[in-house]
Amino acid sequence: MLSMNTNEIIIDKDSSSIQISNKITAIQRKSYNYMLKIAKNEFKKNPEKQVFTVTADELLVFFGIGEQNYSRLKNELEVLNRTQIRYNILKKNRKSKISGAFTLISEFEYERGVISYSFPHKIRNMILNPKMFGKINLVVIKSLRSRYSIALYELAEDYLNAQIPKMTIEKFRDLMGLEEGQYYKFSMFKKYVIDVAVNEINDRENINFTITYELEKIGQKITHIKFIVHKKENTEQTGEKQKNFYRWKNLIVKKYKEQPLCNNLTELKYLKWTLFFIDKNGFLGKDVEDNRTILEKEEAFKLWEFLFENPKKLEIVPLTQLDILRKDFRGKKIEQITTTALGGRVATILEFKEFKEENERFFIEIEQEDGNRFWTQKSFGFEEILGMGFLE
Numbered sequence: 001m002l003s004m005n006t007n008e009i010i011i012d013k014d015s016s017s018i019q020i021s022n023k024i025t026a027i028q029r030k031s032y033n034y035m036l037k038i039a040k041n042e043f044k045k046n047p048e049k050q051v052f053t054v055t056a057d058e059l060l061v062f063f064g065i066g067e068q069n070y071s072r073l074k075n076e077l078e079v080l081n082r083t084q085i086r087y088n089i090l091k092k093n094r095k096s097k098i099s100g101a102f103t104l105i106s107e108f109e110y111e112r113g114v115i116s117y118s119f120p121h122k123i124r125n126m127i128l129n130p131k132m133f134g135k136i137n138l139v140v141i142k143s144l145r146s147r148y149s150i151a152l153y154e155l156a157e158d159y160l161n162a163q164i165p166k167m168t169i170e171k172f173r174d175l176m177g178l179e180e181g182q183y184y185k186f187s188m189f190k191k192y193v194i195d196v197a198v199n200e201i202n203d204r205e206n207i208n209f210t211i212t213y214e215l216e217k218i219g220q221k222i223t224h225i226k227f228i229v230h231k232k233e234n235t236e237q238t239g240e241k242q243k244n245f246y247r248w249k250n251l252i253v254k255k256y257k258e259q260p261l262c263n264n265l266t267e268l269k270y271l272k273w274t275l276f277f278i279d280k281n282g283f284l285g286k287d288v289e290d291n292r293t294i295l296e297k298e299e300a301f302k303l304w305e306f307l308f309e310n311p312k313k314l315e316i317v318p319l320t321q322l323d324i325l326r327k328d329f330r331g332k333k334i335e336q337i338t339t340t341a342l343g344g345r346v347a348t349i350l351e352f353k354e355f356k357e358e359n360e361r362f363f364i365e366i367e368q369e370d371g372n373r374f375w376t377q378k379s380f381g382f383e384e385i386l387g388m389g390f391l392e
Helices: 028-043 056-060 070-082 122-126 138-143 147-158 169-176 187-202 235-256 297-309 321-328 384-385
Strands: 012-014 052-055 082-086 102-103 107-111 113-116 134-138 208-216 223-230 259-262 274-279 283-289 290-294 333-339 347-360 361-367 374-375
Touching: 012 028, 028 052, 028 056, 028 070, 028 113, 028 122, 028 138, 028 147, 052 056, 056 070, 056 113, 070 102, 070 107, 082 374, 102 169, 134 138, 134 147, 147 169, 147 187, 147 208, 147 223, 169 187, 169 223, 187 208, 235 259, 235 274, 235 297, 235 333, 321 347, 321 361, 321 384, 361 384
Parallel strands: none
Antiparallel strands: 012 134, 052 113, 082 102, 107 113, 208 223, 259 274, 274 283, 283 290, 333 347, 347 361, 361 374
């Protein structure tokens, strides 16, 4: 029997068998997950094993459905053995060659309180040794009452480090195992399926995420649903992290007050030469080509957080010659004078748009007055560009 004295009993459940047409009851899905966990443990010891066993008492006690409900459990397993389930509905496992429908267990025998069972031959290796899976906590499954909650919880775990794809309402109904015509009004479907599942998951303290959702319409009809998973943070760890953050920030403000702080924060979409500083009042500011401003509260907090997580960025990085050209000369204009064959003079205004460097020589992207852009064929030294006559 699996240990009850724990908050976690994790099963690596194949993604294709998570994304099923959920035409089974909560007890059936709970029982299947437990039986799958037992089988996977045995499979690790003996990969050739075909038939697995579990006692009825284990299932009844673990899921709290009454120690004397043997006949009910037997009936649930009989239905589970007969019910055809479609796999891999969302196609997360695109390499899976499985198609059609299968029963979750191919056969079972119930004798004197012991259940012997096996899995369909075509999917046996896939479900017992999955390559793509979600980490499902059986203790959480035990605590959920609605079959819709269980199905949505497993789906969220399957995409925990990614995003649950947006899906049509029809596809989500399929994942929930609804029959045609069941909850045919969207208001009923939302109240008795979507909100029941989302609310039950969000109410559970032993689930490390919450779920919200967005609906999309075409005209007046709701056609798609998108679920968003939000990971919870450990409250104690979060509180300690906040204390460390503000302690660190106060030290930095004291050390760098009325001094430059850093530049080169291109990760936050700032130009490399944007210089950040602390003013005399301890506020964070930025200097862009001698234009000094104090950051708005939201922008400053975002930057402080980034620096806290990346303390090595607290430095002034010297600008390279290429940086200087981009900083000081991009957008500058020069007047080019050419003489025609008849001795006339033609003045053309050229604007520098970009620079690129090759072996310490520079090429210039130029835009003429007519809008035509081209890279110069000639390379220039840094001093040559400094000596060009720019228009004010």
